[in-house]
Amino acid sequence: MMGPGTAWYLSVAGFLFGVGTLGVLIRRNPLVVLLSLEIMLNGANLALIAFARHLNDGDGQIFALAVMAVAASEVVVGLGLIVALNRKRVPLDVDRLNSLRG
């Protein structure tokens, strides 16, 4: 394989996952938490595709496409919840959304 080996791609994937975790843990705006979650999913996708290329096996790419579909569904439901919260004038702060009483 020309260019960098699989370990380089996996390092980028690990760094993306770490940065996404940091965003999910420290940001308080639920929109940014969702964006950071996308970064985590993309890190996992990059690892899947790197392994698919490494093993000459297309199953990793299929898995990555399934992850993309699940991420799109998650964004639909998450953004729907954020819009519903905004309509009820609930503060968009994950530290203050700590009860399920509405």
Add this chain to the structure above:
Amino acid sequence: MIVASVGNVLVWAVWMGAAFACLGSAVAVVSFSNPFFSALALIGNLGSLAVLYLLLSSEFVAAAQVLVYAGAVMVMFLFVIAYVGPRTESPWTGGPSWQAIGGVLAAGALLVEIVVVIGLKAGGDLAHSHDVGGAFGTPSYIGRLFLTDHLLAFEITSIVLLVAAIGGVILGAHSRTVQGDEVPPL
């Protein structure tokens, strides 16, 4: 030989550009205070990831990444951010709270763990990757896999998307029918 080494240098150069754009935009998503700029940085992140997918000879996944993520999902994100309104939040001001310190420590521990595992394995099996044919990752290759080996996953994906669409409609319609001042249960 010379052509091969020139190609190798070219692939390394493209990889370097895409990887650093990817990591830089990921850090930007987490550290920007305005969520609108975070979403714009995530578009750059997804675009550079698509370049990395192309280098891994996954043409169809790269195209799907640009169409589905950078196209559809991010447009929805930007619409919702514009609807909710600008709410800037500075994650790094006001001194480090115990939550921020814990988050940085947890993310750093995860990163160190991943890097150590990759470093331990880099010399062994990871160093010898298989050769792939020209058909690897093309739409016909993916389509054949989806309709033979992974038919169940394909069908279940369609059900997941349908349920998500229904859920989005219900979440939107439910909060629109609410009248009056009392705050109903979510």
